[in-house]
Amino acid sequence: MNDSLPALFAEVCARQPYRIAVVCGEERLTYAELDAAARGLAAELLRRGVRRGELVGLRVSRSAEVPVAVLGIMLAGAAYVPLDPQYPAERLRLMVDECGIRYTVGGDVPVWGHDPAPADELPALTPGDLAYVIYTSGSTGRPKGCMLTHANVLSLLEGALPLFDVGADDRWTLFHSINFDFSVWELWGALATGATLVIVDAETSVDPVEFLELLIREGVSVLNQVPPVFRVLVETHADAGRPPLPLRYVIFGGDAVDLDVTAAFLDALPEDGRPVVVNMYGITETTVHVTFKELDQAALRGPDRSPIGRPLPHLDVVLRDECGVAVPDGGAGEMWVSGGGVGVGYLGRDDLTAERFVVADGVRWYRSGDLARRTGDGELQYLGRADRQVKLRGLRVELGEIETVLRGCTGVRDAVVRLVDDRALGDLLVAYVVAGDGYDAKLVRDECGMVLPASMVPARYETLPAIPLSTTGKVDRAALPYP
Structure with missing residues (x-):
């Protein structure tokens, strides 16, 4: 090299x-x-x-x-x-x-x-x-x-x-x-x-x-x-x-x-x-x-809605629970990454570096904050950010799962979901939708209810001309308007 x-x-x-x-x-x-x-x-x-x-x-x-x-x-x-x-x-x-x-x-x-x-x-x-x-x-x-x-x-x-x-x-x-x-x-x-x-x-x-x-x-x-x-x-x-x-x-x-x-x-x-x-x-x-x-045809149409495959040859990924203990295959855990790609740390942030770049079993790991599950064939299924799992009325809700369902609904071209605090009604899930032909908020709500438990069906639906993106092309959730 x-x-x-x-x-x-x-x-x-x-x-x-x-x-x-x-x-x-x-x-x-x-x-x-x-x-x-x-x-x-x-x-x-x-x-x-x-x-x-x-x-x-x-x-x-x-x-x-x-x-x-x-x-x-x-x-x-x-x-x-x-x-x-x-x-x-x-x-x-x-x-x-x-x-x-x-x-x-x-x-x-x-x-x-x-x-x-x-x-x-x-x-x-x-x-x-x-x-x-x-x-x-x-x-x-x-x-x-x-x-x-x-x-x-x-x-x-x-x-x-x-x-x-x-x-x-x-x-x-x-x-x-x-x-x-x-x-x-x-x-x-x-x-x-x-x-x-x-x-x-x-x-x-x-x-x-x-x-x-x-x-x-x-x-x-x-x-x-x-x-x-x-x-x-x-x-x-x-x-x-x-x-x-x-x-x-x-x-x-x-x-x-x-x-x-x-x-x-x-x-x-x-x-x-x-x-x-x-x-x-x-x-x-x-x-x-x-x-x-x-992503071959089997992956595109398979049951895993977020397949990310296997670690690159120069890296290793272990899934661990909140205590840092490796979870068994099939269990959800945080991705810890080791290998040649793991960086030096954060500039001038020794405390944060020590928190996220950790040594376990003599190996230096980066704690990603991302959740995954290892499937039966040894591949990884991405489950979203640990910090995107919001708590709604005592239940843990994965916003990414709701967004995937919304994008498959009639007339929905794109969608993101956030949890907002309504002064009168408390915490609510709000869907921000880019509408296409045939969009009807009531129909979309009904279609979501056929797939998701009631606790995960958005309560409000706001239409936007486009989902706001950051300079990196990712969804800019901070730019979503309050409903």
Whole structure:
């Protein structure tokens, strides 16, 4: 295994310097041009006094600047910290202060226009050097910075990429924001295999018609998606008459997969034009992905409504109860993850790191907070977040289960559920629904009652034009209006 991500890139670049590495609109960068631009940025950062291991802010648009900036910061021996301009000013200030950021690429440090640094002037990196710090939401309202190393990402690539038949002839989208660690897999999955990275600009990422046209025009063969965004793409594809697609793989992550939506999408394509669909449950703290499950016809139509498969080769998953004791097969438990993907911990949060990154039986584990069950064939069934199990009138209710039922009801295109406190009536389950043809709230309530116990049937139904999504493409539950 290489010592660092830049070393891996250099190996690929030496093998194919003139192949196209990056596409963004009309812009094209070969591997050699990407290398030169990144080494130029690294030279500028070193000239300004950036030290090995320093955290450098990253604030660039969805453009060819992304791979140049990421690689350039790493070549300088530093680690990048995405700074999303859409974040509130107070959140950004906290991140900058906590990370001790002195320079921001795309801010005070321009990406382009620097002379490349000679290779012997660049610092030598080790597997244990930090590659990036990505902030995720904290349950206390304070975001936490997850620290991941070059070794963590390299172990992901070494463990996961051989499970796919991908190579230099593939074309991957970089669809997700650099503030979301799904982008790490997209970017390095492409560059590690010598493929072409097709960058989806900001306008196209929120316009499903333009995005569908880009997939066809650019011949995208590897598409990574979070399920809420994929649902919209499937509707757009259907509205466009279901044109042939160049996709070879669709890889899900970031949220529970919609088996019915996926099955309908594949059924509408000719048999020889159907991509392989893979579900990859993952966690930022354990480097993007944890499990692998190919969603074949049996899985798409089977009794398990949230199959996530088996751990990736470089990881292990054990299900434990609240006391940390392993549960028997068939029992529900929290997923504890160990192996090469488990990150360093949380920046400046020793207390939280000690709580979530624990040692048991001589092994370092990350406690995910996610619940799963191991089925008879040894695969994992995702049961949702432990903290999404709400208590309603003394009963534990899994909101994800209700949402799955709602999405199968007449006239419901999409739905999410939350527990709200009504001053007059107490706690109530509220369904937020994106309505389609034939939607009727009373009918939906009746259909839910045929599947769910009375305690789990939403009491109120609110229609929305679309489910609000965060910058990472996940459902933004905080943005749901009070009914």
